[in-house]
Amino acid sequence: MSDELIDPDIRKAHTLPSRFYTEESVFSEVVAGFSECWHFAAHVSQLAEHNVLPLEHMERFVGESMLLTRDDGFRCLSNVCTHRGMLVSTEACSASVLRCGYHGRTFGLDGCMRNMPSSRVWGVFPSSSDDLREFDLKRWNGLLFAGNGPSRFADCLAELECRVGWMPIESFEHDPSRHRSYEIDANWALYVDNYLEGFHIPYVHGDLQRSWTTTHIAPSCSREVCYRSASPETQRRASICQSPHPITDSESRLSTTGCTLVDAELLPVGAVCESRHPNLGETDQNRLLRLRLGPF
Template identity: 30%
Template sequence: MPEDHTPDALRELAENVAQPFERAHAMPPSVYTSEAFMQAEIERIFAREWYCVGRADALKEPGDYITAKLAGQPVVVIRDRAGDVRALSNVCLHRMSTMLEGRGHARVLSCPYHGWTYNLDGTLRGAPAMSLNAGFCKEAYKLPQVRCEEWLGWVFITLNPDAGPVAAQLAELGEMVAGYDMTNYTETFYEEHVWNTNWKVLAENFMESYHLPVCHAGTIGGLSKLDEMVCPPGRAAFNYHTILKDDSLRIAMAHPSNDRLEGDMRRMTYLIAVYPGLMITLTPGYFWYLSLHPVTPGQVHIRFGGGMSDDYKGDPDAQQNFADLKTLLDEVNVEDRGCTEKVYAGLSSGLASPGHLSHLERPNYDFAQYLHAKLDA
């Protein structure tokens, strides 16, 4: 195993990305296995970039919330009384306990340790047994705000006050998929998982469909036509590739009422990787996504959700079709977990050596370029 030392891994990554795509190899094992390299990713990427916590439609009513731990900072994203989505520190200002967990609904933010409560805007609502402390002033307490933005129905947070707006970074992507009208997709399931692999292994697995015929031989592999996959060069903030699907899965096609998409776009699936960790499968009829955050070099936290385009919400069979699709997605996830955990086991071995990339792995090459640019800055 490579020495657990960030400069060594950065040097090996620099040598890797110096090659043109036509001669490129997969990234070296050190960038996956090094604890110090992962800490650099936390500090220079996850603490500075935008991180997606899920969909805005999951926060329908005031008090609906999502929690996250971003680069070590507990955050709660909540819809406030005014109807706005905001992000707050999820740490009580008294003895610093975390407060809310998971996703749910809360009338107030309540600390489970001493019962201090906060309004949905973060102001202190109540603090038991504090009246005898002459220095205590309730109005002086307010949970720190965390930057929060919405883009096409997605909710992003960042700890970086200087990060550029999400919409500006993803403007070109928004134009590409405008006919899908992503704002009007409704999330119908959400889960969280931890897999025993490096976060980049899972990200790269999503970024290429080269593995579909083999890794997914038991499910969708037979439907995957390698010669119809298109992998353009990536952009600064994202990469993508596309696949054409046939009408055997009707809800993957544009609904008859959709007059926004024409030609092949009516059956085109976009597989989008928004750096660093949001992976979106977008079809004209449904979507699903993964939002990734490293836990350890060998563990990744996954937010997994999905749903349907509102174009289909009036169709009597649409929900059953999507339920059947969710069953398929669960089976695909089992296959992906097996493949990506095997990759991590292999690259952690002493004889691991990265091979040349296929032309169908162009997004992986662009991802390596992104990582190097952020970590070498």
């Protein structure tokens, strides 16, 4: 895919050529690039009650089935048994070991193979090749990021610190009741185009003109800051909260503006694009900051 596909000068830029929307090679190239990025895996609160958490969404991004474990720390491991390729875990649970349900092969929470029935007669066994693969995992303010050989994590931190570093994300709790998933029968690239492009808002979403919305496009993600109420008080708060830099009393700022961190994913699924986002809750929510957490 040419770097000059779109002229960086908007005065000279044109609509993407049709091949971008229809050619399988373009789609494959886009999906392949996901594996080189960091992806939001989970919030630490999701491992508060359980110490094993399958990451079903990660396989779509990196082509690997993964799970998280919590023991003396957090680890991201392959969720595929090294014997016959069976999934080791299919749901969140609490366990002292990981046990494959196909032949009983057992692994520690660190991924190292512990035992397999009737294996004593097999000679030199197990070896390191029998252990579950461990993937890169980073933690920032309670958010866990994983990847399959991704780029340097430090390159991602500056933007996170600038935008949401002031929020007490570590103390947040995951709310599964707000999760929503929609599968849309549309060309994935066309859907993403319209999702990221804001020029149509005055004509199609006129009600949004009563509040303030802005979208910033970055190389591998999009950021949206939305104020969901048109009340004068909300607009006053908006003028205060536009700065992404840390403030003295972040706890007060959070409670005053009603800020919510949302992980919104747009996933290409074959010829269509799946849009995932949680329920936004109160219609008059004063401030919603949407940060697409991955890929980076």
